[in-house]
Amino acid sequence: GQNIDQPTEMTATEGAIVQINCTYQTSGFNGLFWYQQHAGEAPTFLSYNVLDGLEEKGRFSSFLSRSKGYSYLLLKELQMKDSASYLCAVMDSNYQLIWGAGTKLIIKP
Amino acid sequence: GAVVSQHPSRVICKSGTSVKIECRSLDFQATTMFWYRQFPKQSLMLMATSNEGSKATYEQGVEKDKFLINHASLTLSTLTVTSAHPEDSSFYICSARAYRGQDEFSRGYTFGSGTRLTVV
Numbered sequence: 001g002q003n004i005d006q007p008t009e010m011t012a013t014e015g016a017i018v019q020i021n022c023t024y025q026t027s028g029f030n031g032l033f034w035y036q037q038h039a040g041e042a043p044t045f046l047s048y049n050v051l052d053g054l055e056e057k058g059r060f061s062s063f064l065s066r067s068k069g070y071s072y073l074l075l076k077e078l079q080m081k082d083s084a085s086y087l088c089a090v091m092d093s094n095y096q097l098i099w100g101a102g103t104k105l106i107i108k109p
Numbered sequence: 110g111a112v113v114s115q116h117p118s119r120v121i122c123k124s125g126t127s128v129k130i131e132c133r134s135l136d137f138q139a140t141t142m143f144w145y146r147q148f149p150k151q152s153l154m155l156m157a158t159s160n161e162g163s164k165a166t167y168e169q170g171v172e173k174d175k176f177l178i179n180h181a182s183l184t185l186s187t188l189t190v191t192s193a194h195p196e197d198s199s200f201y202i203c204s205a206r207a208y209r210g211q212d213e214f215s216r217g218y219t220f221g222s223g224t225r226l227t228v229v
Contacts, residue, residue, distance in 0.1 A: 042115075042223040044220070
């Protein structure tokens with residue numbers, strides 16, 4: 001079966017760095033997405049990785065290793081507004097998105 | 110950028126009634142729209158894929174007669190929850206891929222703002 005694993009919850013301090021991991025097992029691979037979702041709101045797109053390596057976008061970076069079925073989202077200089085759930089999603093061989101359950105990130109002052 | 114407008118944002122209805130949720134792509138043509146349901150603290154669950162001008166494709170376990178999807182134009186898809194029951198209370202979200210061609214996935218999928226349905 002297809003499976004996306006990510007931690008349920010993480011806590012970090014304002015101004016610090018946090019890494020949210022995602023491992024996946026899917027039938028085929030056409031890219032991995034990271035989304036941010038604030039409570040009661042729809043997800044917003046953060047990043048898309050289809051090749052191995054690190055993609056940096058301001059305070060957020062996303063890494064992919066296809067051979068390991070592994071990705072992480074790195075958030076730097078954490079701000080209180082970064083408190084949200086972070087969803088990892090993989091596009092399989094049929095271009096269907098398989099979603100992880102999300103990681104709730106709690107930022108403390 | 111690409112925008113998907115979804116409404117209503119919140120709806121409370123009585124058990125046994127029907128509720129229609131609309132999603133419109135405002136500045137692009139969405140030949141395909143995805144409908145998701147999300148229960149509290151759970152992941153997005155794909156309910157169906159809506160294709161303009163053809164029947165929707167439903168995921169296993171989703172009743173097509175209960176969740177009616179119509180995608181009559183390139184900018185509008187609707188989800189109607191028929192004979193709603195309290196267990197249908199959930200957060201419903203639509204999504205579309207706005208871009209085609211090179212690097213189409215690099216901009217991700219655009220989501221509507223979601224509809225919080227409460228059936229009492």
